Amino acid sequence: MTDNMELWKKSHWLSKSKKSYAQHFFRDEWQAIVENGGDVPWHELFRTSMEDTKASGKLGMEAFEHFAGRIHEKENPRTKLLERAEHEIKKYLLDGTYRGYGFDRPRNLETEPVLIPAECWKGVVSWADNEVSYQSLKFREVRVRMMRENRDPILKKPFEAPVRKVGRPTVGPAIEEAFHALLKIKEIDPAASQMSHYPKVKKWLEIHHADLNVPPASISDKTIQKYFSLLFNTLRKKSKTINPLGI
Structure with a gap:
């Protein structure tokens, strides 16, 4: 699972x-941006640009244009590189x-x-x-x-036999296991009602988990619903997404 x-x-x-992608796959370009001061917090970029504008001796509109130009000079290459990263990721x-x-x-x-x-x-x-x-x-x-x-190393991890706890196993994980086992053999129908699957769950548990702390036949519908519902509703949504007209 x-x-x-x-x-x-x-x-x-x-x-x-986007930033992680750019740092890894556009490494040289990102490093150039960093060296040019383009990868600094906005407030720091604002401060340094303001100081640079004051040092230039410009006043009024010239000072504003100089300030805006410095901001654009620092920020524009970074913005464009992140847009490229966004395009690639998507x-x-x-x-x-x-x-x-x-x-x-x-x-x-x-x-x-x-x-x-x-x-x-x-x-x-x-x-x-x-x-x-x-x-x-x-x-x-x-x-x-x-x-x-x-x-993906997580997906490559070998399936390990779960360590058995002292006492009988609880019903939650067993119900989830039943869902996935029934889904694998095409016994879960997302077009049918959720409750119509509960007898199948109990029957599967009687065969594969007779040692539960509650006899499978005695498990209430409410308990099954608690663990079955999320898995079933997720499957139903995926089914509707793939086949929205239901045909």
């Missing part, structure tokens, strides 16, 4: 991804080379980030706010995994 939370935590914030997100992860609902202790479908990057991308909107979908706290999937 892919650990989206780990992938999200170890990815770049959308708002910082291109790679659209073709699947890079991946974006974010939250499709308000966060709580149990909320997990989801993989943002590539076509969503055709929508409105708010780089500064770390948000992506596409049709009826909205992803918040977005981060970008800037590497190819086949080179």
Whole structure:
């Protein structure tokens, strides 16, 4: 099972991804900008440009034009380089080379980030706010995994047998495991109701997790819903995104 939370935590914030990309892939150009003082906080750039203007001895409109020119001289190369980085990042997100992860609902202790479908990057991308909107979908706290999937060390990590805890296993992880197992064998239908899958979950648990701390047949619908709902709703949204007309 892919650990989206780990992938999200170890990815770049959308708002910082352009600078990270430029520093790595446009290294020489970025270094030239740094040496020219173009990568300094705005207030520092303002201060140094103001000091330079005062030292020039210019007054009135000439002083303003000199000040604006100094700001433009320092800021423009950086802006253009970041625009190039933004273009490249978005291109790679659209073709699947890079991946974006974010939250499709308000966060709580149990909320997990989801993989943002590539076509969503055709929508409105708010780089500064770390948000992506596409049709009826909205992803918040977005981060970008800037590497190819086949080179991702997190995805290459071998699956390890979980360390068994003392006592019987709890139902939450088992229900999530049932969802993914049923999805793999095409027993999860996003077009059907969520509750229609609960008998399948219980049956799967009876076969594969008879040692649960609660007998599978006695697990309430409310308990199944607690762990099943997020996974099912995420699948349903992805299904609607891929096939919005339902045909």
